Amino acid sequence: MKQIGLKIKREWKFLSIFVICSLPSLFSMAQSNTPVLRIGIMADMQYADKADHGSRFYHNSLMKVDTAVDFFNRNKVDFSLILGDLVDEGPKDLPILLKHLSPLKKPTYCLLGNHDYVNVSKPDLLHTTFGMPAKYYAFTKGKWRFVFLNTNALSEYATTPNSADQHEWKTLVDSLQTSGRKNTQPWNGGVDRKQLKWLQNELAQARKNKAHVIVLTHHPLLPENGYETLNNREVLDILYQFPEVKLVLSGHHHKGNYVMANNIPFVTIEGMIETATSNAYGLLELYPKEIKIKGQGRLSSRVFKLSSK
Numbered sequence: 001m002k003q004i005g006l007k008i009k010r011e012w013k014f015l016s017i018f019v020i021c022s023l024p025s026l027f028s029m030a031q032s033n034t035p036v037l038r039i040g041i042m043a044d045m046q047y048a049d050k051a052d053h054g055s056r057f058y059h060n061s062l063m064k065v066d067t068a069v070d071f072f073n074r075n076k077v078d079f080s081l082i083l084g085d086l087v088d089e090g091p092k093d094l095p096i097l098l099k100h101l102s103p104l105k106k107p108t109y110c111l112l113g114n115h116d117y118v119n120v121s122k123p124d125l126l127h128t129t130f131g132m133p134a135k136y137y138a139f140t141k142g143k144w145r146f147v148f149l150n151t152n153a154l155s156e157y158a159t160t161p162n163s164a165d166q167h168e169w170k171t172l173v174d175s176l177q178t179s180g181r182k183n184t185q186p187w188n189g190g191v192d193r194k195q196l197k198w199l200q201n202e203l204a205q206a207r208k209n210k211a212h213v214i215v216l217t218h219h220p221l222l223p224e225n226g227y228e229t230l231n232n233r234e235v236l237d238i239l240y241q242f243p244e245v246k247l248v249l250s251g252h253h254h255k256g257n258y259v260m261a262n263n264i265p266f267v268t269i270e271g272m273i274e275t276a277t278s279n280a281y282g283l284l285e286l287y288p289k290e291i292k293i294k295g296q297g298r299l300s301s302r303v304f305k306l307s308s309k
C-alpha cells in the first residue's frame with residue numbers, strides 16, 4: 001500500500017510540473033486567438049431619399065446599417081470605420097443616416113467619398129459636417145497607426161473654381177489622358193502634393209515608433225481598373241518605402257477587389273448599397289501575427305499573415 005501511495009504521489013508531482021510548464025504556452029495560444037483590436041468596417045451605403053436605380057436600393061441602406069450596427073455592438077468592436085460615400089447626393093440626407101448610426105456604442109471614424117460632395121458649396125469644410133477632425137488625419141490604437149487619406153483632394157467636385165488644387169487636378173488629368181490611363185473619370189480623385197508630404201512624414205514617424213500602419217482610402221490604389229485614385233502610383237511609391245504598412249483598405253468600387261503588391265494587401269470592400277437585400281459589412285480583426293477580415297453578406301472574408309519585415 002505504501003508503494004502504491006508513493007507511486008500516486010510521484011505521478012501527481014509529475015502532472016503538476018507538466019501543467020505548470022504548459023501554462024506559458026497555453027497562455028500564448030490564448031493570446032494569439034484573441035484580437036488586439038476588433039473593428040467594424042463598411043463602405044458605400046449611399047443612402048438617399050429617392051427611387052431605386054438599377055442595382056442600387058437607396059432606402060434599403062438604412063435597414064442594412066441597422067443590421068451592421070447591431071452586429072458591431074454585439075461583437076463589442078473597439079471602433080468602426082466607414083470608407084466613404086455615406087450618402088448618394090451630398091449632406092442633405094446625412095442627418096437621417098447619422099440617426100441610424102447613433103446606436104453604435106463605440107466611436108466611428110470615416111472618410112469622404114465622391115458622392116458625399118454632391119451639391120456642396122464649400123468642399124474644404126465638408127469634413128466638419130461628417131464629424132471628421134480634418135480632410136485627412138491619423139490616430140494610434142496600441143501598436144497600430146491608422147492613416148486616413150483624402151483621395152478626393154484633386155478632383156473637379158471637391159475643388160473650388162480657379163483654385164490651386166483645381167489647377168493641380170487639371171494638370172494631373174491631362175497627363176493621365178496623354179499616357180492612356182483609364183481612371184480619369186469624373187467620379188475619381190487624387191491626393192494633393194501637401195498630403196503626399198504629410199503621408200511620407202506619417203510613415204516615417206510610424207517607423208520611429210515601431211508601429212504597424214493601416215492606410216484607409218475611398219478610391220482604391222490597386223488594381224488599376226479605372227476606379228483607382230488618379231495619382232495612385234505616386235502614393236504607392238511612398239507606401240512601398242515602408243514595410244510598416246500592413247494593409248490598405250478602400251471602398252468606392254462596389255464589387256470589391258483584392259491585390260497583393262510589394263507584400264502589402266490592397267483590399268477594396270464591397271459596397272453596401274448594391275442589391276435589394278444582400279448586405280455588406282464585417283469585422284477587421286488585428287492579431288499579433290495576422291490580420292483577419294470577417295465578412296458578412298457580400299463582404300469577402302480574408303486572412304493575411306503579418307510580415308516580419
